[in-house]
Amino acid sequence: MIRFEHVTKRYDDGTTAVDDLSFEVARGELVTLVGPSGCGKTTTMKMVNRLIEPTAGRILLDGDDVSAVDPVELRRRIGYVIQQVGLFPHRTVLDNTATVPHLLGVKRARARERAAELLDLVGLDPAVFGDRYPDQLSGGQRQRVGVARALAADPPVLLMDEPFGAVDPVVRERLQNEFLRLQQSVRKTVLFVTHDIEEAVRLGDRIAVFGQGRIEQFDTPSTVLGAP
Ligand code: ADP
Ligand code: ADP
Numbered sequence: 595m596i597r598f599e600h601v602t603k604r605y606d607d608g609t610t611a612v613d614d615l616s617f618e619v620a621r622g623e624l625v626t627l628v629g630p631s632g633c634g635k636t637t638t639m640k641m642v643n644r645l646i647e648p649t650a651g652r653i654l655l656d657g658d659d660v661s662a663v664d665p666v667e668l669r670r671r672i673g674y675v676i677q678q679v680g681l682f683p684h685r686t687v688l689d690n691t692a693t694v695p696h697l698l699g700v701k702r703a704r705a706r707e708r709a710a711e712l713l714d715l716v717g718l719d720p721a722v723f724g725d726r727y728p729d730q731l732s733g734g735q736r737q738r739v740g741v742a743r744a745l746a747a748d749p750p751v752l753l754m755d756e757p758f759g760a761v762d763p764v765v766r767e768r769l770q771n772e773f774l775r776l777q778q779s780v781r782k783t784v785l786f787v788t789h790d791i792e793e794a795v796r797l798g799d800r801i802a803v804f805g806q807g808r809i810e811q812f813d814t815p816s817t818v819l820g821a822p
Pocket of ligand 2: 729730732734761
């Protein structure tokens, strides 16, 4: 589903952030990218939706070289959630969730109906939270809206970059559990970046352990934990 073939990214200042990376994520698989700050996780992720272009190599999405896919089409196929979800401040929670599918051509009423379902799915009762504005939410609730919004266009692929990194440990654990439950029902192909090995192990079907620009180990949680 997502396939990296000898992908390298060198920034203009000469930093090699990603170095000849090859790996594959299967359809419906959740792969966590874990490793210390600065080892190339975010760069890797952003090359999938073309926020960053590789210096060499290619990335295939369902067989298509992403460098040949129109960015608007990519947005339809890939949902993206980051640590500080940027919600539209002057739109309600329901509108924040319904806007993207509406822009992509879904009728307004249908987009709002679907948004309400998605809010429910991420644990926010639309009757309670739908009409609130982002500044009337807790951090954990904002991240939930971010996840709902990323799912709104029903993309087969989700990219998540430390989505639960900015909330306290208790809320983080709750969000992780909810996300696992959600993933069981929606079965997206997910790349999930974290610097927290516990989070990587809890969520990942497989874990890509990053060192400087490379994957040092790529295996199931039990094997990664059992390794010397
Ligand atoms: P991580 O997500 O693992 O923290 P990043 O992918 O953000 O790592 O960064 C990998 C390396 O690339 C780091 O050394 C970082 O400083 C460098 N880097 C990231 N973005 C840029 C940029 N725009 N220009 C130059 N170097 C960058
Ligand atoms: P979470 O566990 O989802 O992060 P918090 O413990 O941070 O929630 O917040 C507790 C409650 O306070 C939540 O139900 C949230 O709706 C409410 N809340 C937080 N910030 C605000 C705000 N600015 N205005 C109204 N309600 C708020």
